[in-house]
Amino acid sequence: MLQRTSLSSFKVITLLVWASFYTTTTEAQVADSVIIRLMHEKHIPALGLSFIDNDKVILSKVYGELKAGVPAPANTVFNVASITKTVTAMITLRLVDAGKWDLDEPIYHYWTDPDIADDPRSKKLTTRHILTHQTGFPNWRWQTPSKKLAFEFEPGLKFQYSGEGMEYLRHALEKKFNRSLEQLADSLIFGPLHMNDTHLVWNATMLSHFAVPHNSKSEALEIVKNNEPSAADQMKTTVADYSRFLIWIINGAGLSQPLYHKMTSPLSKIKDNKFMGLGWVVYPALGGQFGLSHSGIDAGANTIAFVLPQSKRALLIFTNSDNGPQIYSDLVHGFLKAQGDAIISTEMKN
Secondary structure, three states: OOOOOOOHHHHHHHHHHHOOOOOHHHHHHHHHHHHHHHHHHHHOEEEEEEEOOEEEEEEEEEEEEEOOOOEEEOOOOOEEEHHHHHHHHHHHHHHOOOOOOOHHHHHHHOOHHHHHHHHHHHHHOEEHHOOOOOOOOOOHHHHOOOOOOOOOOOOOOOOOOOHHHHOOOOOOHHHHOOHHHHHHHHHHHHHOOOOOOOOOOHHHHHHEEEEEOOOOOOOEEEOOOOOOOOOOOOOOHHHHHHHHHHHHHOOOOOOOHHHHHHOOOOOOEEEEEEEOOOOOEEEEOOOOEEEEEEEEEEOOOEEEEEEEEEOOOOEEEOEEEEOOOHHHHHHHHHHHHHHHHHHHHHHHHO
């Protein structure tokens, strides 16, 4: 997801000045000019950026345009794609912490997809398998030849990223609690954190300040206006709202210490120094501390967030472009410094 790019020494220094909390208007203007230049070079229409240090928002800004000729306001709403999964994970862990859900109870007690009803492996599937992406499911059934859901290996055997797994969990949660995922999110996360501009379904009031998706040629794409919540995709949020969510994660997310430790532990190996915890990617070795992340990719939308709980820092990057990942490495290096370089090094390895 991170791509190596080349920056002039001036650009690198400017970003590092910015990450060191610029103190003058001139420094801020120069830093802004660097970001805008990078956006133009990489054909990214809109960029939402937030940097959190010592669990305080140091920077929160939106650059560029919603679409051609329409400036992006501070309250721009972005489709954050698979970052949606972080909210689903935290809904689930809040319920686990309250004793209302069990990580290791078989999911079939509440839901079984008709496609796998006759497969005995459906009786083994648990929430832990889903949150660590060890279900054995493909990412999406529509990407397979049969277009039907099927196990590709035994649950718990290995990591394989799956949006289907998260949707499976949504069905089970909604069946047990007789509430939609949107209603659960509102009561457990969005309401308490005052994330008033965040929704799992399309809301017509978003249209005037929504970051229209764009392809790699900067051509506008159709907006997906989903009327059913997804556990895996299509959450609409702002930089300010998701920054509140990241600060909450930094400060323990209201979970018991043992459960937070499980969430942030390396449970399912993706590759060296990159694992899945419970709903979050975990980098266990970043120069004496661990890091969390999650990214999102949809047509015309690329987003990513990093959290360093021990140093109480976080960085989020929202874009409305297929080219979004081309700017990630520059920003991760500039804002997260040594830990950012360790993340980049991990991501660049096969």
